[in-house]
Amino acid sequence: MNEFHYISYAQEVIFGAGSLAQLSEAFEHFDHQRFVLCTNHSMRVAGHVDSVEAILGERLVAVFDQVRPHVQDVQVNEILAIADEKNADAFIGMGGGSTIGMAKAAAAMLEQKRTYHLKPSESQIDQPFSPVFAIPTTYAGSEMTPVYGITHTNENPPRKVTVNNPKSVPKLVIYDPKLTIDLPSEMTASTGINALAHCIEALYSIKRNPLSTAVAISGVRHIINALLLCYKDGSNLEARTEMLIGSHLAGLSLASVTMGLHHGLCHVLGGSANVPHGIANSIILPHAIRFNADATAPQLLPAAEAMGLSLNGSSPIVVIESLAQKIFDLVGQMNLPQRLRDASIALQESDLPRLALIAFQNRTVQNNPKPITDVSQLEELLREAW
């Protein structure tokens, strides 16, 4: 890693139990004052939407609390229409990665709509016209990245397309571990594995850099310390706090690199077969690690060490095989599905060749550190995961 090139982003990050109360004060630093909240029903039930409404008062011009998974294009259009009607100038995503992704997609579309007459800037570090603010309550990590996926629902099957737009990076992130206390155990486990996957793919990314590597290694340590504790007792605020630090680091490690095979496959399974993102991550990660082991073992050794595995005279590839097995076992310990056949009733074994073909054309899959030259490599991996 003697040459590198990456973009880092200006973001205000406020972390701490009870930090949601600082939202109003934090917003005083921004010119934007007409917010649309993108969230979903469970945030309403948990009372978190009420809290934001109480804090922001009239500055909250609309609440869209029906965000579905995987950022559906039809919902983006609905929110865009609401934002336009209410003359909104910024978006808040509160909840999982889908709500934050929705806020990013809507903000980008609003900017496009209101500035179409201007010459598009080619700068990668321009400030956004309508910024995104994020209040994450899962461990998906979208709040730290310039990336979002949009699912094109009029295609058959629907296809999730990833967009990398530096202006989409949330300008303010409020991490309040208290908001994660009611995150159900399955979501805790599966989005926790998603965070671990960010660190793993950052470590072997073709765009890795000293910052992403350092952050990813630290992320793995926090996640491994805290994830099982959070799964076993969601009310453990200390563990919830450490896990949220881990997911913050995981998201940050992802922000300056490109992901590879694992994330590309998870996007295909989510967008085209409706497998929840965290579940796709939990099933695919051990297989992606094994697939890449001969090309990436040295980069993954620090993650293996953080999980208690050391070389002890073995070859790096053998240690990385053990890492894959250890993650497979962790997924099982948290009662998550370990095989694709258990991921979604909508998914059939006969779908695998078609999914492999979609994945073969996926840009993220093609950014994998070990070249993927034939669709049969992907079909074989999916069959192993079946």
Ligand code: NAD
């Ligand atoms: P999600 O947002 O699709 O769903 C989260 C679920 O958990 C929802 O049902 C929600 O109601 C529930 N939930 C969330 N917080 C809760 C709480 N505190 N209490 C009770 N219920 C709660 O799931 P996700 O895994 O967080 O996000 C996945 C999406 O994010 C995918 O679209 C994925 O592609 C995207 N993603 C993007 C990035 C990125 O860098 N842009 C990174 C990771 C994931």
